[in-house]
Amino acid sequence: MLFTTNIEQNYKTLLSNLSSGKSTISETLIDLTETHLMEMLLPSFRYTGKELLVGEGDGILPGDVTGQLVLNRELGEKLLDEARRRNTKIDLIYSTPYGDLEDFRLIQSIRGFFTNQKGRTTFCPVQASCEGIPSIVGVNCTYIEEQDQMTYKYFFKDGSYIEIEQPIRKVYFSIYGNTIEILEGQFLSMSGRHGRIYKGELLVEEPLIAKVYKLLTQCYLEAIEMVGPLKAHTCIVETNTFQQNKQWLIDSIQSEEFQLFQELVHHAQDVTDLEVFATAHTTKGMVQTLLYASHISIDDDNRVVIKVREDKYALGLLRDERMWNDPEAIDLMRLIFLGPDVVGKHFNKFKNQYVEIFSNLLYQTFKVGVGKIAVIRLLCMPFKMIFTEKFDVKRFSQKFDLDEKAVRNRVNVLTNETETYHGCRGVRVTVQREDICELWCEGLLKAAKRANDEGIKTQIQILLSMVTFPQEVEMFIEVFERKIREMIGTKCDWIRGISVMIETSGAFHLIEDILDLKGKNYLLNGALFGGNDFTAACLNMNRTDSANSIIPSYVQLGIMNRSPFQTINTQIVGKAIVTSLRRIRNLRRINNRDYLIGLGGEIAGDWESVQWLTRHAAPLGLNYVSTPPERILFSLFASAQASLVEF
Structure with missing residues (x-):
C-alpha cells in the first residue's frame, strides 16, 4: 500500500513530474483529483468577468456547453430533423419540468439539459446524464407558454438559419432577488460542473485529451460504416473526420500529454480492486468505452494504431x-x-x-x-x-x-x-x-x-x-x-x-x-x-x-x-x-x-x-x-x- 500527501497541483505539473521521473506512475495516480480529470476531459468556459448569470442549480454531469434554448419537444425534433436534412448540426439546450419515453430522441442529440425539478434521478435528468449530456436540476425557474405567436430564428452550425412562427414560450429565472426572462430560441451557456446558467454564448475551450477521444470516436463510427465493425480500427485514417483533422490528430496522439495520460489509464486498470464497466446502449457508447481501454499510437506511416485491451472493459x-x-x-x-x-x-x-x-x-x-x-x-x-x-x-x-x-x-x-x-x-x-x-x-x-x-x-x-x-x-x-x-x-x-x-x-x-x-x-x-x-x-x-x-x-x-x-x-x-x-x-x-x-x-x-x-x-x-x-x-x-x- 502507498501513502501520500495530496498537495493540489496543476495536472500539467503532475504529468511533467511523471515524465521527468520526479514522481512514479502510482504517485501521480494518487495525486490526481476529480478536478484534474475535469480539466483534462471536459470542455470549459473561458470566463471574461462580463458573464450574466441567470440561473443556478445542482449540476449532475459536468461539462460546459452553449446552445439555443428549446422548451418544446416537438420543436426540438423538428430542428434536429432540419439539421440532418441540411447535412449539418444545431446546438440546443433543452428544458422541461417533466419528461417521458418520447423525450429520448431529443435528449440524445442536445448539448445540455436543465429543469426546475430537484430530483437528480427523475426521468429526463437520468436519461440526459446517461447520454453524456451536461445536466442541471433544481434550477429556480418557471415555464410560461402564451397563445400569441412570434417568429424565431434558429441557427445551424453551417451558418444557415430557419425562421419558425410558433407560440411564445419563455423561462423566468429567479436569482439573487431578480427575475430574468429568457425566450425560447435565445442562446444560453450552461456549466454542468458548477450548476450555473448564463445568458448568451460563452467561448468554450476543449482540452486536448477530450478532443482526441471525441474525434477518434467519430472516426471509428465512420469506419464502421465504411468497412464494418471488425475492420474499423484499421481504417481510421480513411475517414472524413480524420482527413479533416489529420495533422492535429497525429500531433496530439503523439504528444507527451496524451501518451502519459494513456499510461495512467492503463495503470489504473491494472491496479484497481474494483473494475469499472460501461452503462451503454449504443454503438457510440461502446466505441468510447473501447477506446478508453486501448493503447492508441501513430505508426511510421502516420496511421492510427488501436490496440484494444479486451480484458479491461x-x-x-x-x-x-x-x-x-x-x-x-x-x-x-x-x-x-x-x-x-x-x-x-x-x-x-x-x-x-x-x-x-x-x-x-x-x-x-x-x-x-x-x-x-x-x-x-x-x-x-x-x-x-x-x-x-x-x-x-x-x-x-x-x-x-x-x-x-x-x-x-x-x-x-x-x-x-x-x-x-x-x-x-x-x-x-x-x-x-x-x-x-x-x-x-x-x-x-x-x-x-x-x-x-x-x-x-x-x-x-x-x-x-x-x-x-x-x-x-x-x-x-x-x-x-x-x-x-x-x-x-x-x-x-x-x-x-x-x-x-x-x-x-x-x-x-x-x-x-x-x-x-x-x-x-x-x-x-x-x-x-x-x-x-x-x-x-x-x-x-x-x-x-x-x-x-x-x-x-x-x-x-x-x-x-x-x-x-x-x-x-x-x-x-x-x-x-x-x-x-x-x-x-x-x-x-x-x-x-x-x-x-x-x-x-x-x-x-x-x-x-x-x-x-x-x-x-x-x-x-x-x-x-x-x-x-x-x-x-x-x-x-x-x-x-x-x-x-x-x-
Whole structure:
C-alpha cells in the first residue's frame, strides 16, 4: 500500500513530474483529483468577468456547453430533423419540468439539459446524464407558454438559419432577488460542473485529451460504416473526420500529454480492486468505452494504431428501454403491452416486428465488441412512462384501427399506479405476460447469436429487474431455457448465466434463496445493486418526492451529508450492501458458484462513492461498478486511487 500527501497541483505539473521521473506512475495516480480529470476531459468556459448569470442549480454531469434554448419537444425534433436534412448540426439546450419515453430522441442529440425539478434521478435528468449530456436540476425557474405567436430564428452550425412562427414560450429565472426572462430560441451557456446558467454564448475551450477521444470516436463510427465493425480500427485514417483533422490528430496522439495520460489509464486498470464497466446502449457508447481501454499510437506511416485491451472493459449494464427512441418503434412497444385482446388479429405481425427491431438495436450495441461481458437488463420501463398523460388514445386507436374504448380501458389499468418506479415493471410484467418474456428472450438470443456468428465475441449475462420473489426468477428461467432449445437447440457457451438486481426489500431478505436458484443448463450466478432503487428501498424514500420534501432538510440538519441518490449513504445503504456481499460470499462457499456482482446507478459515477465501495465492498466480492462512458475514467481513477492508498 502507498501513502501520500495530496498537495493540489496543476495536472500539467503532475504529468511533467511523471515524465521527468520526479514522481512514479502510482504517485501521480494518487495525486490526481476529480478536478484534474475535469480539466483534462471536459470542455470549459473561458470566463471574461462580463458573464450574466441567470440561473443556478445542482449540476449532475459536468461539462460546459452553449446552445439555443428549446422548451418544446416537438420543436426540438423538428430542428434536429432540419439539421440532418441540411447535412449539418444545431446546438440546443433543452428544458422541461417533466419528461417521458418520447423525450429520448431529443435528449440524445442536445448539448445540455436543465429543469426546475430537484430530483437528480427523475426521468429526463437520468436519461440526459446517461447520454453524456451536461445536466442541471433544481434550477429556480418557471415555464410560461402564451397563445400569441412570434417568429424565431434558429441557427445551424453551417451558418444557415430557419425562421419558425410558433407560440411564445419563455423561462423566468429567479436569482439573487431578480427575475430574468429568457425566450425560447435565445442562446444560453450552461456549466454542468458548477450548476450555473448564463445568458448568451460563452467561448468554450476543449482540452486536448477530450478532443482526441471525441474525434477518434467519430472516426471509428465512420469506419464502421465504411468497412464494418471488425475492420474499423484499421481504417481510421480513411475517414472524413480524420482527413479533416489529420495533422492535429497525429500531433496530439503523439504528444507527451496524451501518451502519459494513456499510461495512467492503463495503470489504473491494472491496479484497481474494483473494475469499472460501461452503462451503454449504443454503438457510440461502446466505441468510447473501447477506446478508453486501448493503447492508441501513430505508426511510421502516420496511421492510427488501436490496440484494444479486451480484458479491461465490458458492458456492465445495458438498459434496453433506453434504446427505444423512434416514435414508430415506441408505438410498436405500446402495441405489445396492450396485448392480443386489445390489438386483435394483427398482434402476431407486431410481435415479429418488435423482435426484429429489438434484436437489431441490441446488435448495434454488440457489434464493436463488448469486452469481457455484456450484462443485459430485462425491460424495466414503468407503464406510466410508456403511456404518458399526453398519450393520445384516439389518434393511436385510429392509426392502428383499434377499438378506442378497449385501448383506453387497458391504458387506464396499466397506468393506474401512484408509485411509478416501484410498480409493475421488470419481472412483474413478464410473470403476468409470458408472451412478452418470450419476445424479449427471442430478441436477445437472436442479437447475441448474430454477433457471435460474425466473429464478434459476445458473452451475455441476463439481468432481471424488480425481483422480489424467487418464483419470479424460476418462471423466467423456464421460459428462457425453452426459447434457447427452440432457437439454438443446445447450451450456448456465450451465455454466462443469469443475474438479479438487488433493489427491493424482498431481494435483500431472500438473497440466498434467489441466488441459489438454477435451471437445467443455467445458474443464477450474478447480481447488480440498483443504486437508485436500492437506496429508495433502504431509506423508504421516493426518489423524486424526497428531493423536495426530505433530503434538503436532512442535509441541513446534518442527518445526511449529501443526497443519498448522489453519494452513497454509508450508514444504511452501504451497510446493507456490505451485509449482502457477506451473505453472498457465504453462499458461494456452499454452492461453489462464481458470482459476478456489480453496482449501477448514479452513485457508480460518483468519486466519493466509488472510493468507499473500493475500500469496503470490493474486498467482500463487489466486482465492478457500471457507469456511462463519460464517467468511466472518473470512476476508474477513483477506484484505482482507493486501491493504492491506505487511510
